[in-house]
Each structure stands twice: as C-alpha cells, then as structure tokens.
Amino acid sequence: MPPVIDKEKCIGCGLCVEICPCEVFDIDHAPKTVPVVLYPRECWHCNACVLDCPRKAVDLRFPLHYMITTTDAAALNHKAGD
Amino acid sequence: MLPISKTIETDLVVIGGGIGGLMAAISAAEQGTRVVVLEKADTRRSGSGGGGCDHFFCYLPEVHGNDLDVIFQELMESQIGSCYDPLLTYQFMKMSSSIVRKWQEWGINMKPYNNEFVFRGHAFPGRPRIWLKYDGHNQKAVLTKKARSLGVTILNHHDVLELLHDGTRALGALALDNSRSEPSFVLVQSRCVMMASGTASRLYTPMSTPSTMFNTANSPANAGAGHAQALRAGARLVNFELPYRHSGHKYWTRAGKGTWIVIFKYPDGSNVGPFITKATKEVSDITSDVWNNVFTDMAREGRAPIYMDCSQIDEEDFQCMMKDFESEGLTSFLNYMGKRGLDLRKQAVEFGQFEPYFLGRGVEIGVDGQTTLPGLYAAGDVVGNVRGAIAGAAVYGWICGENIGKRYQDLEIKPVADLDLTRERMEFFSSLYERKSGAPWQEGNWGLQQILTDYAGAGPERVRSETLLSAGLKNLRELRELCKAEMKVSNSHELMRAAEVFDLLDVGEAIMLCARERRETRGLHIRKDYPFTNPLYNKKIFYIERRNGEYVVGMRDKYK
Numbered sequence: 022m023p024p025v026i027d028k029e030k031c032i033g034c035g036l037c038v039e040i041c042p043c044e045v046f047d048i049d050h051a052p053k054t055v056p057v058v059l060y061p062r063e064c065w066h067c068n069a070c071v072l073d074c075p076r077k078a079v080d081l082r083f084p085l086h087y088m089i090t091t092t093d094a095a096a097l098n099h100k101a102g103d
Numbered sequence: 104m105l106p107i108s109k110t111i112e113t114d115l116v117v118i119g120g121g122i123g124g125l126m127a128a129i130s131a132a133e134q135g136t137r138v139v140v141l142e143k144a145d146t147r148r149s150g151s152g153g154g155g156c157d158h159f160f161c162y163l164p165e166v167h168g169n170d171l172d173v174i175f176q177e178l179m180e181s182q183i184g185s186c187y188d189p190l191l192t193y194q195f196m197k198m199s200s201s202i203v204r205k206w207q208e209w210g211i212n213m214k215p216y217n218n219e220f221v222f223r224g225h226a227f228p229g230r231p232r233i234w235l236k237y238d239g240h241n242q243k244a245v246l247t248k249k250a251r252s253l254g255v256t257i258l259n260h261h262d263v264l265e266l267l268h269d270g271t272r273a274l275g276a277l278a279l280d281n282s283r284s285e286p287s288f289v290l291v292q293s294r295c296v297m298m299a300s301g302t303a304s305r306l307y308t309p310m311s312t313p314s315t316m317f318n319t320a321n322s323p324a325n326a327g328a329g330h331a332q333a334l335r336a337g338a339r340l341v342n343f344e345l346p347y348r349h350s351g352h353k354y355w356t357r358a359g360k361g362t363w364i365v366i367f368k369y370p371d372g373s374n375v376g377p378f379i380t381k382a383t384k385e386v387s388d389i390t391s392d393v394w395n396n397v398f399t400d401m402a403r404e405g406r407a408p409i410y411m412d413c414s415q416i417d418e419e420d421f422q423c424m425m426k427d428f429e430s431e432g433l434t435s436f437l438n439y440m441g442k443r444g445l446d447l448r449k450q451a452v453e454f455g456q457f458e459p460y461f462l463g464r465g466v467e468i469g470v471d472g473q474t475t476l477p478g479l480y481a482a483g484d485v486v487g488n489v490r491g492a493i494a495g496a497a498v499y500g501w502i503c504g505e506n507i508g509k510r511y512q513d514l515e516i517k518p519v520a521d522l523d524l525t526r527e528r529m530e531f532f533s534s535l536y537e538r539k540s541g542a543p544w545q546e547g548n549w550g551l552q553q554i555l556t557d558y559a560g561a562g563p564e565r566v567r568s569e570t571l572l573s574a575g576l577k578n579l580r581e582l583r584e585l586c587k588a589e590m591k592v593s594n595s596h597e598l599m600r601a602a603e604v605f606d607l608l609d610v611g612e613a614i615m616l617c618a619r620e621r622r623e624t625r626g627l628h629i630r631k632d633y634p635f636t637n638p639l640y641n642k643k644i645f646y647i648e649r650r651n652g653e654y655v656v657g658m659r660d661k662y663k
Contacts, residue, residue, distance in 0.1 A: 040148040068435035069148040091450040094414035101372025
C-alpha cells in the first residue's frame with residue numbers, strides 16, 4: 022500500500038521520512054538513499070509526502086477497497102424528472 | 104531497562120505540536136516563557152489539521168455586528184454546541200477575532216475570496232453564519248515557523264508516554280525518543296504542562312473498512328494519549344459517554360463534508376432533505392448536519408444509498424468547491440479523482456456514517472485553560488467541555504499560553520527522575536521491548552475495537568445496557584491484562600503504537616464507566632434499559648475522574 026517512491030526521481034533527502042504523521046517510513050533513513058516504506062498499513066493518505074517532496078517523487082497508491090462509490094448523476098436526475 | 108538519553112528542564116512542556124500545542128507555545132514564548140514542544144511526528148504536518156482546513160468558526164464584529172450573543176446562540180443551538188459549557192464557549196467567541204487577525208498576519212490566508220472575510224459552509228438557510236472560509240493548507244508550516252522564530256524548542260519524533268505528576272500537580276513528561284528505531288527515554292521536568300495531544304481515533308472498528316484501522320476521519324496517530332494520561336493523573340474528563348460520529352464518502356473515511364456543495368439524493372433522484380432545492384456556495388444541503396444519522400437510518404430502511412449530487416451546481420461554485428477541497432487538506436481525494444476518472448459534475452458520490460471518535464469529549468478545562476490538576480493546561484481536540492477542531496484549538500491554545508506566561512514563575516521545577524511513577528512506567532515500557540516474543544500491538548487495538556463496538560456501541564444501529572456495559576468492562580480489563588503480559592515490541596515505532604493501545608484501553612474503560620452511569624437515552628447513547636431522555640440532565644455534564652486509585656463518575660451543572 023502507499024506511498025510509492027520513484028527511485029529515479031528520489032534524491033534521498035529524507036523529508037518524507039521526517040514529516041510523515043504516521044511514521045510509515047523506516048525512521049533509520051540513511052542520507053542519500055531511497056526511504057523504505059515499512060508500515061504501509063498505517064498510512065492515513067494525508068498526502069503530506071506527495072505535497073512536500075522537492076522532486077515530486079512520491080505518489081500514493083489507493084487501496085482497492087478505499088473505493089469512492091458513485092452513480093451516474095445524469096441518470097439519477099433523469100429519474101427525478103430534471 | 105531502556106536508557107534515558109536526555110533530561111530536559113524548561114518552564115513549559117507542550118505535549119503535542121498540533122494547532123492547540125503550537126498556539127500555546129507561541130503565546131507563552133512571546134511572554135518570555137521557555138517552551139519545549141514534544142511531538143510524536145513532525146509539527147509541520149502532524150495532527151488532524153496537518154493537511155489543512157477550510158472553515159474556522161468565529162465571531163467577527165465587522166461581519167456579524169456588535170451583538171456577540173447572536174453568534175453565541177447560533178453556536179450553542181446548532182449541531183456542535185449542545186455538550187459544551189456556555190461560559191467557555193462565550194470566552195472562545197470573544198477571543199476568536201484576535202486569533203483570525205494573527206493568523207492572517209502570520210501568513211495563513213483567512214481571506215481567500217476577494218480579500219474579504221467570507222462566511223459559508225455548514226450554513227443553515229436564513230440563519231447567522233459562524234464558519235469563516237479560509238485557506239489552511241499551510242497552517243502547520245506557518246505555526247511551526249512562528250514558534251521557532253520565538254525560540255521554542257520543538258522535539259519532533261518524541262512521543263509522550265506519560266504525563267508526570269506527584270498527585271498534586273503536573274511536573275513534566277516521560278517521552279520516547281522515536282527519531283531512531285532503537286528506543287530510549289527522554290525526561291522533561293517543567294513548571295507547567297500543556298496537553299494538546301488531539302483526538303482519540305482507533306477506539307471503534309472502522310465502519311467503512313473493518314480491515315483497515317488507519318482509515319479514520321481525523322488523524323489516526325491521535326490515539327487518546329492526553330485523555331488517558333490526564334485521567335490517570337487525576338484530572339477530570341467529561342462527555343465520554345456521548346458518542347460522536349462523522350460522515351463522508353463511504354469507503355474512504357475522511358472529514359470535510361462541509362466543503363461539498365451538494366444536494367443529498369435518494370437512488371430515485373428525489374431530494375432527501377427539505378432544506379434547499381438548489382445548492383450554491385452560499386447555502387449547501389445541511390440535511391446531515393440536522394439529521395446526523397441520515398445515512399445509517401436510510402440504510403436500515405432499505406432506502407440507501409444516499410448520494411451527494413454536485414452535478415447541478417454552477418461552474419463558478421464548482422471551482423470554489425474544488426479550491427476549498429485543497430484548503431481543507433483533501434488533496435489526496437483530488438488526486439484520486441484524477442487517477443480513477445471521478446468527475447463530480449457527472450457522478451454523484453455515495454456517503455456513509457463512520458464509527459465514533461472524540462470531538463468534544465475529553466479533559467475539562469476552566470475559562471483560563473487550566474484543568475482540575477494544577478499546572479496542567481489543555482486545548483484542542485483533547486478538551487471535552489469546549490469545542491476543539493481548528494478554531495477551538497487555536498483560540499484556547501492561545502488562552503492557555505497567555506495564562507501560563509503570566510503564572511509559570513509561581514511554580515517550581517521538581518526533579519522527575521526519582522518519582523515512583525516515572526520508574527514504574529519506564530520499567531513497564533522497557534519490559535515490552537525486552538521480552539523475547541509476544542503479541543503485536545495490533546492485536547490489542549483490534550481487541551479493544553471489537554469490545555467497544557459490541558458492548559459500548561453507538562446508535563442508531565447499536566445499543567447499550569447495564570448488562571452489555573458490565574460485560575464489556577470485564578472483557579476490556581481482561582484484554583488489558585493480556586496485553587500487559589504478552590504484548591511485544593521490537594523498535595521505537597512499535598513501542599509508540601503499543602503505548603497508544605494502553606492509552607486507548609483506559610479511554611475505552613472510561614467510556615463504559617460513564618455510559619453505565621448515564622441512565623437515559625440521549626443522541627447516539629441509546630440505553631435499551633432506559634429508553635427515555637431525562638430532561639433533568641439537559642443542563643448537566645457527566646464527568647469521570649480518579650480519586651485514591653478509584654474511578655468516580657459524577658454529574659455537574661454546565662458552567663454559565
């Protein structure tokens with residue numbers, strides 16, 4: 022589960038390790054290495070690592086069961102006669 | 104035993120660097136107080152306000168007019184005021200405009216629309232508006248910078264394991280240095296202690312995704328530490344028995360409903376609520392503000408799903424909403440829309456009601472921000488008798504800091520290393536690390552969630568009774584003993600999580616003790632053995648505190 026780090030873009034600054042509110046990364050991060058996601062199930066999907074990464078190297082993977090369930094709005098309103 | 108890596112002496116130690124903690128730190132430091140903030144993660148992004156917020160309730164005379172009572176009444180009578188002390192709410196209102204101006208000055212945009220103060224969101228048609236629209240996406244970074252500029256020491260990745268006290272006053276904190284995986288203790292001895300540890304998430308099995316514990320509306324890292332530690336230290340806590348439940352998109356638990364500009368619709372396209380026929384940024388559908396259980400009630404009736412329909416709002420309003428999602432900190436939701444092709448102009452989104460967490464249930468403070476334990480102050484979501492959330496945390500954090508700044512010199516610093524409490528807690532936490540094998544912390548947390556959900560569940564779909572609560576208490580206490588005997592941690596991160604579980608267990612026990620004493624049905628506290636609402640309790644607040652090693656549950660009048 023999230024976050025996913027692009028190893029090509031990451032410069033190993035460790036900012037994501039520092040700021041993660043749930044400490045999902047291995048806290049013993051060695052400088053200039055790609056951080057290790059050690060506790061993916063503790064991710065809150067707050068997006069802090071994505072927003073603050075200086076190289077935009079972090080992405081969040083959304084768990085399959087975190088579905089936003091929807092219905093087609095036009096069909097919904099058609100039923101109501103709008 | 105795990106080592107003590109450092110001992111720190113200061114005037115004020117702040118437990119938790121969220122909005123309330125940082126505002127107290129800034130306010131106290133401005134008066135020359137030496138301040139140390141202990142933060143389990145990093146103050147730039149921690150807490151329930153870490154991603155942002157877009158609504159700040161307050162009274163601004165230039166917008167609302169000179170009669171504060173109008174806005175005060177609106178707050179007390181709307182869905183968010185009923186369990187608070189009027190006296191503290193009034194004090195909050197009086198102070199709120201000065202905090203709005205400070206934030207604007209420091210670099211948090213309180214006027215994101217046309218450089219004017221705009222009130223909207225959670226707005227009832229034809230009634231005064233109490234929510235200021237603002238852009239809080241950078242609020243934690245701004246407050247962190249401000250605190251540092253005043254000389255506040257911020258220790259990130261320092262999780263507080265216990266509030267230290269001698270039975271008569273607060274003396275400091277025992278923290279875990281979780282900035283490295285090898286755990287060690289940090290002792291802080293101080294004249295005053297500020298508790299600002301946030302809400303208590305992870306108490307109940309998540310309604311949306313039972314398999315995934317960190318899918319919570321407010322920060323899952325906020326796990327009742329301050330509630331439990333203040334309770335163990337002898338401070339008074341209130342409102343524990345009254346469940347509070349949030350709602351949002353069904354399988355991804357998140358706050359932020361007030362940001363949506365929508366009409367609630369049944370699957371046949373008809374409107375659920377009677378309040379509006381067209382949603383605008385000025386007035387959106389407040390059906391679920393008025394009817395908190397609408398999603399659960401309709402699911403039980405077979406009339407769900409209930410959809411949030413934004414497809415008929417004007418383009419300008421739609422763009423406002425998308426911008427406000429960002430201010431509110433819902434940027435991962437925006438990313439989700441992009442990735443999965445979700446377009447709110449074309450698709451209506453199903454909403455559901457989530458499990459209970461704590462907002463307005465917690466530590467009792469006086470109008471000066473001090474708890475019933477001398478030297479211990481509190482603000483934000485950990486407080487029970489005045490609203491927390493962002494505005495409550497900001498204003499009462501500031502009030503606490505001001506009063507601490509005036510009074511801290513009256514209190515001495517006492518050494519904490521030799522307290523029996525300090526030694527006992529260090530030995531206990533060390534034992535979890537030193538044992539050779541055992542159970543992971545998650546098993547304790549799941550156990551607590553299943554017990555609270557089954558035996559102290561919240562309405563409308565779950566009920567409480569004397570027999571359920573008494574059995575639940577027995578089960579919870581047995582679980583705690585099992586956790587003490589068998590829980591095993593391997594590094595500082597796991598020790599932090601294990602300590603959270605023990606705090607949550609104490610919070611859970613207090614919930615059940617209070618729920619057993621409230622012999623009536625009120626809101627989501629549904630007692631099948633007392634199915635009526637007792638009007639004699641309308642102006643009362645239930646409290647719990649520890650006296651001589653025993654819990655005492657009582658009732659008091661609201662402070663006017």
